[in-house]
Amino acid sequence: MTKVLTDSRSIRIKGRSFLAVVLSPDLPLDEWLIQLDDLAARSAGFFLGRPVVLDVSDLAIDRGQLKALIEDLAKRNVRVMGIEGARPSMLEAGMPPAMKGGRPAADFEVEEKDPEPASDLRNSAPDKPAVPEQRQVTQSIVIGEPIRSGQSVIFPEGDVTIVGSVASGSEVIAGGSVHIYGALRGRVMAGSVGNASARIFCRKLEAELIAIDGVYKMAEDMDPNLLGKAVQLWLEGDVIMAETLF
Numbered sequence: 157m158t159k160v161l162t163d164s165r166s167i168r169i170k171g172r173s174f175l176a177v178v179l180s181p182d183l184p185l186d187e188w189l190i191q192l193d194d195l196a197a198r199s200a201g202f203f204l205g206r207p208v209v210l211d212v213s214d215l216a217i218d219r220g221q222l223k224a225l226i227e228d229l230a231k232r233n234v235r236v237m238g239i240e241g242a243r244p245s246m247l248e249a250g251m252p253p254a255m256k257g258g259r260p261a262a263d264f265e266v267e268e269k270d271p272e273p274a275s276d277l278r279n280s281a282p283d284k285p286a287v288p289e290q291r292q293v294t295q296s297i298v299i300g301e302p303i304r305s306g307q308s309v310i311f312p313e314g315d316v317t318i319v320g321s322v323a324s325g326s327e328v329i330a331g332g333s334v335h336i337y338g339a340l341r342g343r344v345m346a347g348s349v350g351n352a353s354a355r356i357f358c359r360k361l362e363a364e365l366i367a368i369d370g371v372y373k374m375a376e377d378m379d380p381n382l383l384g385k386a387v388q389l390w391l392e393g394d395v396i397m398a399e400t401l402f
Contacts, residue, residue: 176207176237180370181215181225189228195372196232208234209255213241222246295332302338303328312349324364333357345372347391356389357401371396 181188210229212222226236238255239247247254295314302320303309309316312331321338328334328342331349333356340358347354347369354368361382366373368391379398386401 176209178209178211178240179234180211183215185221185225192232207237209238209240210236210252211240219246219248223251226251303342330354352391359386360384361387366396368396
């Protein structure tokens with residue numbers, strides 16, 4: 157008898173991608189945890205309900221230390237969904253699964269154009285058909301209304317433009333730059349997928365937190381002379397730079 161394999165009792169399995177926060181601890185771990193506590197205290201709910209991947213690629217720790225670190229994070233309500241860069245000997249049953257293949261960039265690739273002149277290409281390969289030039293399409297979204305408290309805008313593919321203000325208690329996370337044509341009072345993270353050239357522009361700086369490529373700055377750490385003004389922010393090394401626009 158032939159059995160139907162697509163009946164109502166079949167298990168449906170799908171692939172799906174999600175944006176997660178990647179934590180990359182530094183040694184000594186005790187001091188790093190103190191810095192994490194400081195971030196959590198000054199930005200309440202930053203890790204609440206947010207998927208987290210723990211990157212231990214550059215850490216010289218053993219299984220016991222990794223297990224203790226995961227437990228310390230759990231006490232802080234930081235739930236680790238996966239571990240990246242861990243040696244197989246560091247993992248054991250009950251730990252979050254090993255993860256690999258994470259992409260620190262938006263999901264599109266562009267061929268680099270050969271810098272040689274076209275005449276040289278024809279002389280060296282006369283029988284090769286011409287390849288059409290491939291141009292990178294800038295990915296961006298425009299939101300034509302304010303972002304209210306409690307709302308989140310997450311767009312890892314590129315730039316985000318807000319035609320309005322970003323309220324306290326809200327957040328904007330972009331893979332590229334963030335442009336805000338109003339007051340920035342909430343949290344903004346630009347370059348969230350590994351883009352150190354991303355920038356933040358706002359009409360009025362009153363942010364709770366800003367971050368570019370993982371480097372963050374809290375409200376109390378910002379220059380008071382910048383508050384309430386139109387500002388652009390960018391990254392130089394591990395330092396967030398800022399200047400007024402007008």
